[in-house]
Amino acid sequence: MSKKKLPFITVILSIIGFILLYLPMFLVVEQSFNASKHGQSWGGFTLDWYTGLADNAMVQTTTVNTLILAVVSTIIATVLGTLLAIGIHRTPWGKKMQYFYDMSINVPVVTPDILMAIALVSVFALFRSWTSLFDPGMLTMVIAHVTLETSFVVLVVQSRLVSIGKDQIEAARDLYASTAGAWFRVIIPQLSTAIISGALLAFTLSLDDFILSFFTSGPESQTLPLYIYGSLKRGISPQIHALSSIIFGLTLFVMVLMVFRGIRKERKLARKL
């Protein structure tokens, strides 16, 4: 879309929207450097909360748990989701089968997470009568997170597959590529950015989640959000703000890096053409 002159109100509303998104982040960062502990006011600059993180065992274990949960569930969801997207897209399924796939993939996207949480908790209780594997803990949390994330990965990868279309694979096959060869050398390289953004979305969903973890966690698998929720009554420790600021800074950095890498790639491509 080329540049248009937008009504002034559009700009105002957009800025308010961005403020709504970033005001809480701004406060979190501000508090992490604020020497006064229950910071309604500015009590001077300090790095104590950051250095204090090194000694806080509870924050460390819960952070490690959060990261393990996010990484493991993202990997499983990305593999399952990518295979699903490719399988659904390239196969000439019948109309009913296609509808079944579409429904099962879209349902987790549109149901509130509390429903997925209680459904899983109920069925885990059922499974527990056969095996103790489903006692509340890391495994049940990973299962819950993967179930939520897979659909999002499928949707992202699928939309890229649709835009690539079927012509390229047919051309490759015409030129005597094997099915596997055509996929690995023609489609997968083009798909890689979509797979990465699907994985990033899954990772974000896992970090942002509270409700699924709340229902499926066990005593040994406390994650950061659960710990924070538990300590809210006493007020959040500024150390949590320090940690959140670090995570916020990292995600911002990764996002900026990805955007600029994408731009450089495009420029290179443009020069070639």
Place this chain on the structure above:
Amino acid sequence: MQTEVFEGKLTTRARMRKFGVLLTGPGMLWLIVFLLLPTAFLMVLAFAQRGSYGSINWDFSIENLRRLVGFSSFGWSPDNLLILWRSLKIAVITTVLCIAFGLPMAFWIANHGKTMRAFLFALIMVPSCTNLVIRTSAWMTLLGPDMFPAEIARFFGIIAEGESLYPGSFAVYIGMVSSMLPFAVLPLYTSVERLDWGVVEASRDLYAGPLRTFYHGILSQMMPGIVASVILTLVPSLGMYVISDLLGGGKYMLIGNLIQQQFGAAMDWPFGAMLGSVLIICSVISLVIFQRVGGKNFV
């Protein structure tokens, strides 16, 4: 019957389907065991009864449905229906606000150069990497009596001297919009990028005013995106209770709280399952509506 050709007759429908089953097998198996089966189980559980000490008594009846609409051994009370109504009200208002901010944001982002566009779009998603609970507690501080939003509100006479914006329904809406907004912008932005601006020019050529052009030329093209964005905000807000708990000061009981109570302190899983099943049915209906208006996928 006309024979279809797959990859220039190099393969057949049967072979491709066999391979398709292989590819989708693991993912589908996962979704069936951990999504479809639990959902079905929840709907069966909804018709069971609570036994003693939170056990489940498998006598099937519609007792839970009667309780949901308010009948109990003490007669009829509107409490549950009020909770449902309040949840729906908060979800609808949140959605309207999200679209009201999300639509201009989508246009504004799309109106930048390629670099800036990608950057701004990424910026929409970044706050979600910080957990909901942390962001919501940040609003708790921000909307406190001594912070600048309260002072601005006082200046304009919105709140009286000494009052604060938190806790209250205003704080709840701020928190809800701020956490749901990214999911509203996502599909809207995609559909703005795909807009065919030729239609807009044609409409201007034919002497349509700006409002008519916007309505017939732009909004009608964006319908699948708008519906996707409504569903992506409305349905999750229906189940959201953490934000209203924290920012509403625990005064507002929502359907999410009610469900959580049944699975927590009340130990009445079957009734919780009935509440959940009603919400699931609502979600599936909204999904079907979405597919009817021509949308296929959300992202």
